[in-house]
Amino acid sequence: MKCNDILEYLNNLYPLELAMDWDNSGFLLGKRDADIKNVLVVLDITNDVLDFAIENKIDLIVSHHPIIFSSIKRVTDENLLGSYILKILENNISVIAMHTNFDIAKGGMADIAMEKLYLSNTKPLEVTDIIDGEAVGIGKIGDLKEPLSIDELIDLVKKSFGLKSVVVFGRENVRGSISKIAISPGSGKGMYKYALGEVDVLITGDITHHDGLDAINDGICIIDATHYGLEHVFIEKIANDLNKYDGIKVFEFKSTNPVEIV
Numbered sequence: 001m002k003c004n005d006i007l008e009y010l011n012n013l014y015p016l017e018l019a020m021d022w023d024n025s026g027f028l029l030g031k032r033d034a035d036i037k038n039v040l041v042v043l044d045i046t047n048d049v050l051d052f053a054i055e056n057k058i059d060l061i062v063s064h065h066p067i068i069f070s071s072i073k074r075v076t077d078e079n080l081l082g083s084y085i086l087k088i089l090e091n092n093i094s095v096i097a098m099h100t101n102f103d104i105a106k107g108g109m110a111d112i113a114m115e116k117l118y119l120s121n122t123k124p125l126e127v128t129d130i131i132d133g134e135a136v137g138i139g140k141i142g143d144l145k146e147p148l149s150i151d152e153l154i155d156l157v158k159k160s161f162g163l164k165s166v167v168v169f170g171r172e173n174v175r176g177s178i179s180k181i182a183i184s185p186g187s188g189k190g191m192y193k194y195a196l197g198e199v200d201v202l203i204t205g206d207i208t209h210h211d212g213l214d215a216i217n218d219g220i221c222i223i224d225a226t227h228y229g230l231e232h233v234f235i236e237k238i239a240n241d242l243n244k245y246d247g248i249k250v251f252e253f254k255s256t257n258p259v260e261i262v
Helices: 003-013 047-055 080-090 100-104 109-116 150-161 209-217 227-231 233-242
Strands: 026-029 038-042 060-063 094-097 120-131 134-148 167-169 178-187 201-205 221-224 249-252
Touching: 003 026, 003 060, 003 094, 003 233, 026 080, 038 047, 038 233, 047 080, 100 109, 100 134, 109 120, 109 134, 109 178, 109 233, 120 178, 134 150, 150 178, 150 201, 150 221, 167 209, 178 227, 201 227, 209 221, 227 233, 233 249
Parallel strands: 038 060, 038 249, 060 094, 178 201, 201 221
Antiparallel strands: 026 094, 120 134, 134 178, 167 221
C-alpha cells in the first residue's frame, strides 16, 4: 500500500477541496510513494505520539490538526515544531492531516456530533459552500429528539462524548425547555454569532472569559465541552475507515483531554 493510495482514499471520503482557505489539510510530510504497513490515527501530533509511532514502526500518521499550519522559515531542533518534524523525517514517517475538510464533509465531524446528540432537521451552522445545490459548512443546527432542560442537555453532552465535566456560560439565558440547539466541535470562538436568533444554546469549545461574556450579553448560552472533548471522535472514525483496507495495520492513539477541571 502506497501513501498516495491512502491519501486518495481519504480524499474521496473527506474532499480536501472542502477545507477552509486558511487551513493546511492534506499531505504534509513524507513521500507519496512510500510503502505503508502501519498507520497511526491521532488528534494532535505530540512528543508522546511520536515516541509511540517510533516504537510501533509507524509509517504514516493521520492527524486531525495539521502539524504545519502557518509558514515556517527554518526546521531545526531548537524549537518544538522543528524537533517534531526532524523526528518524523528521520524515522521515515509520512503525515496526512484531515482538518476542516473532515469537519465539513458528509460523515465527518459535524455529522458525527449531530448523530451523537440525536439531532434531526439539521443544517450547517456556518455555511461555507454550496455543493450540488446543498449547503455545507462548519457545525450543525438541529432539533433535539425531545425537549430538554439545560441540566438534561448538559448530561446528554457529557454522556454522548464521554466527558466528566463541561463549562457553561449564560445558563440564565435559557428559559424553559430546549428543543433546538447548535453544535460546533473544536474552537467555537465567534461561532455563536451564527446561532443568534436560531437557538438558545451552542455547544462548542475553546471559549474564553470574554467570549463567554459576549455570548451572555447577546442572550445565548454556551456549553464549552472543550476542543478535545468534542473532536476526539475523529480518531475512532478515521481508524474505522482505514480498517476497511487490507494490508495495513491501524493504531489509535487515545490521548487524554489536556484540559482538566478540578
